[in-house]
Structures are given as structure tokens and as C-alpha cells.
Amino acid sequence: DVKVTQSSRYLVKRTGEKVFLECVQDMDHENMFWYRQDPGLGLRLIYFSYDVKMKEKGDIPEGYSVSREKKERFSLILESASTNQTSMYLCASKGGELFFGEGSRLTVL
């Protein structure tokens, strides 16, 4: 079975803190994605990566950056967290279909 693991299920951070969200997949997929999920807005694409060290902005990249140093790992970075970044963050990896992690619920106080 494909496994996409998001290391942190729940995080609480303060405004201005730097936040790292980690995602690891075990199927050697080239394409990985970070989405943000908010009620009534569905899933919005923040960034995606189609290979190691390659990244593309999605629809809402402002306030976020990403890192893909190894094929299996795709990290989302909030350089200075703000309250409007309180959300559910979903990582996905693509191999035929999209496989999702369980999500990381981030609260910024």
C-alpha cells in the first residue's frame, strides 16, 4: 500500500514563529503536492514539486515556501506564521492517482 505520512497531525504555534510541515511518501513518486483545506473553500494548491529540487507555485503560494531535497520528502515552510494560516494542510503524492496523507491541522495563535 502507498503510504503518505505527515509527521505532525496537530500543531499550535504563535504568530511570527517559523513552522515546518513534513511529508514523506514511500512509493518513489516524482510528483508531490501541498494543499490547504478550509471549510467552504475546498482544497487549494499551495505548491507542487515534480522532481527533486524542482517546485512550482500553486494558486496560493504567498506566505509559504517548500523544500524537496530528497525524492521521498516534501516540506512546507511557513517563514512567519500568521493567524490566517490556521488551517488543515494536506500533502499528496501522485502515482497514477493522488494519494493523500492524513493532514496536519495547524492553529496559529
Added chain:
Amino acid sequence: GEDVEQSLFLSVREGDSSVINCTYTDSSSTYLYWYKQEPGAGLQLLTYIFSNMDMKQDQRLTVLLNKKDKHLSLRIADTQTGDSAIYFCAESGTYKYIFGTGTRLKVLA
């Protein structure tokens, strides 16, 4: 730009059929998808349809695609309480998946 729209809520009685509707804008999508999200979990692929098909049936699930109207629907026959979840439709391009807002299905016993 691309857009995928769904109604936000649907409530049905156990044993009835549920029909979840979706409209999309990108006529070049090769595949259209239905994903299910159970509480506290990531999204799981439920079913998909190739863009040159009109209908696909998979056990209790029937997907109908009207390409002229850019309308996709998911019918769940004999809806059970375990079907209570959020259902997302999605269309895909080369790299990106565009998701709808999600429809929260509530099944009443």
C-alpha cells in the same frame, strides 16, 4: 481560470440514494475524480471517469458525465451511515488537480 463547484451540504435517509453534483470549467481534463474524506482523515480516491465516457458503475456508485454541460454527478445507491463524509470532485491537468469545495453528506438513520 479553472473552477469546480459543488453544493456544500446534502442530507439523505439511510437506504435512500444520494446524488452529489459537480460542475467544472476545464473541458481539456482527461480524467474526473470523486474523492471521499472521512472525519479526521485525508482524502481517498472513490472512483474516477475518463473524459470520453458518459457513465461508470462500480458496485453502489454510479458516475455520470455530461461533457456538453460540464456536469459530473456521483450517485450512491442504498446510502449507509458509513457513507457520511465529505465528497470532493476534481479535474486533472498535466500536474495539477483542481478540487471542488466538497459536499458534506449526512446520512440520517
